[in-house]
Amino acid sequence: MWFFTQHFRQTKLRWLIVMASCFFAMPPLHADPSPTPTHRITSQEITTIAKMSHLKFNVTPEVVAEINFIRSHQDARLQMLASLQRMQNYKPYIQKQLRRNAMPSYLLALPLIQSGYRPLDESIHPFHAAGIWQFSPSMSKECGLIINAKLDERLNTARSTEAAIVLLGSLYEKYHDWRLAMFIYEFGDEAIDRLIQRVHSHNPWTLARSKSAPKEMKRFMTKLDAAIILINNPKLLAYHEKAL
Secondary structure, three states, X not given: OOOOOOOHHHHHHHHHHHHHHHHOOOOOOOOOOOOOOOOOOOHHHHHHHHHHOOOOOOOOHHHHHHHHHHHHOHHHHHHHHXXXXXXXXXXXXXXXXXXXXXXXXXXXXXXXXXXXXXXOOHXXXXXXXXXXXXXXXXXXXXXXXXXXXXXEHHHOHXXXXXXXXXXXXXXXXXXXXXXXXXXXXXXXXXXXXXXXXXXXXXXXXXXXXXXXXXXXXXHHHHHHHHHHHHHHOHHHHOOOHHHO
């Protein structure tokens, strides 16, 4: 069984630390004298952009607010741009493996929000997760990744990507939804199965918005969908409105 299991109370701490140490705690960047975009993108505009990118999910108000926040706040915009730039080093290989396994390219968004495409060392993570895919030791064992004093395959792009693809593929076979598969990759199948039973839905946003769900689940879905849109439309982070 490839599914990674995690308790809700562990998940709360895990997500808060991941978000602090991975995506929004990147090395300081020099101030950019260029102005950030000031035009607030509407829900209709982002929905149109998503459809033109062949993204088959509804754009929520949370995602619209997230994209506008990133666009209008210099630090957030620069951090996202830096993450997207680092992604280019990994994208050709990961995309090739995704195509080989008939998986959607937007799965590239998962390491974008987990690690900002930095091969993070486990020393900064309370659950000792590492690599761009943020495998914990227990998750690595489930997926056949070797971790010992001499070798850590989580830091090997090929091996960790192979393990992530197998895990995500197994989750998709069970749940038949790629975004839900990424949701479960982050929070664990047992936790999400319990939530599905309470909410009587497999829709990841319905689950994330449930009163039974920890608030970090909604935050994860917000960042995931925003990342998917921005990967396909980096022009949204352009300096000037006319570039949109």
